[in-house]
Amino acid sequence: MTTRPDPHGQTGTEPGGTPPPATPDDDAEGLAGHDLVDWDLAAAAASRLVPPGPRAGRAEIEQLVAELRSAGARAVEPVATTARLRTPPGTPPALVVDRPGWIAANAASMGAMLAPVLDEVVSRKRVADRARARTRGKELAEVGPTAQRIGSAVTGTEVAGMLSWISTKVLGQYDLAPQGTPRLMFVAPNILAAERELDVDAGDFRLWVAMHEETHRVQFTAVPWLREHLIEQARSVGARMMPEPDQLAQRLGEIVSQVPGVLRGDTDITQVLASPEQRKRLAEVTAVMSLLEGHADVVMDEVGPSVIPTVATIRSRFTERRKGAGGVDKLLRRLLGMEAKMRQYHDGAVFVRAVTDQVGVDGFNALWTSPQTLPRPTEIAEPHTWVARVHG
Template identity: 30%
Template sequence: MNFYRAVRAVADASGTEPIDWSAVTESAKAGTKPGDLDLTPKEIEAYQNDVRVARDRIRSMGGVAFDLPSTVEIQHRHHWIDANAATFERVLGEIDSELNHLPGVVRAINTGSMAVSMGFLANNVLGQYDPLLLSTGDDHALYFVHPNIERIARELSVDRDRFRRWIAFHEVAHAAEFGGAPWLTDHLEGLIEEVIDTLSSGQFSRLDLDRIDITMTAVEGYAELLMDRAFDAEYDDLRRKLDARRRSGGLITQLMRRLLGLGRKRRQYERGKEFFDTVVDERDLDTAGLVWERKDNLPTEAELDDPTLWLDRMAA
């Protein structure tokens, strides 16, 4: 890591945009060790096999017709920063030009904040299904951050191969959602564009953010459901240890998690999974899958808290 270079990149942020994305990428990389990506052919094959097994089991158990993304990458942390900086730039670059002419000091603050966030996430993300929102292509991508998977498996004292496969099941479950619901990407893109348009006009809409939160709660909850039920019967120890790790950490780690909204994301997992577990327990997995038939089937805020309301609406 080179902290001087990280700070220098932020200080030298330039251009007319609210954030200098080249500086974000350079600074985040300078402050983050890439990690080892010297995999043996056997280790590469293990990742490939995990993804195939997850695809086949989720297809069979969930009754979802979907294909894997053509891009499936085993990454180190700098690879992840490159991929996600491009996504953030694509999404946030939609903000109206009226916000672009900012003083240099404000641009540096924005750039530095984003670089710190990217560096923190790069050190903690295990896997990622990327729907490549607002991109010109139609394909999606699947990433595994190998150094983080290795490190966290050691920290949790769990079997590395089993932990890696569990992560693969979660990310492939997302591929099943987006592949089985072609409208989902367009729906999320539309919500993001509405938020950006509102912010560009100098306003703030809590309703737009709530709609994104509801959608992502359904996305994360259903993935957790498929992940657990398709994996095997012995996942409780993995979930318990990973949840405990997310709740622990030093003051800086906890502050970063709060600032980045990671506690909210954990709530999405828990609330969404509780909703779908209730639906499956009262009906079945096929009924839970109705949520992806069309966007009108997404649960409302009230239905997330009371799944019987959603079940009644689906039966009507």
């Protein structure tokens, strides 16, 4: 029997809404940006492609689901005490999902996150195409509905491959859900696979994972402005990273020429996709992501052996696991920008520990005051400069 986290077939996933429906203007003028990807097709195809996970009997599955739900609840107080931040009452409990459940939630969230970005790109292209058509004395020829459907289906299939692969790696996630209600999720088959691979105490490992993800939840719920700020920043960077229509061929050539460097690990995919001006904005978002990931890593380690007796063993083996991906796995990580995410854990954790050593937890928590007190890109690598700027 293969792993299906909820033995009754209820993953509890609430992916929320879908990208905005087409408006009359969309129908009149052709393809809308949010229609460029068939997200429903992507979710369905990815769910068919992904393996279900490690084999387990019904009793083991039921125990896994129950313990993950319990770990989510048990993580709340230690994280609040350690981080000195508290999740507000009434926050929805964690969901335990299988891989298709994670895929469904993330396809919906990605669609909602990217919809305004893609709408802007298509709008810019349409304006440029109209201008060219006017200079040539011709009417603008819109893409027909059949071609639109084929294009969005092809793109959806490509996204499905990415979602399928990532869904086998993620242990847990705080889904920002731009389209609906944010939720904390644990991906049960991946947690089961990881604890078996690492040969660690299952109960301790499940609680350790819950600590990391609960820290992300408390970051976004105890700091009310943070979720919307990060969504807006990510959308802004995404829109600016899209080349102007008349620059598309040139940018594609530049990107293709640099792919070998990405595969060798000489550069990062996000640096390849961005222009020098865009990299500055991207660095700002990366600094925040480094902070969030590093803070979660520090908190889940700081709770200590009184809560998780084997925390040192888990951390040691998990760190080695992050380094030990095989050849194909490393290539995919580089192409999807996940190598950069691995660096975020390290860089952010160094920043958090350095700042806390200088000004304590309460002094560190001053960074949650406003977007202006978040660390700047250069400050992640030089924590003392953040302390000097914020604390004087």
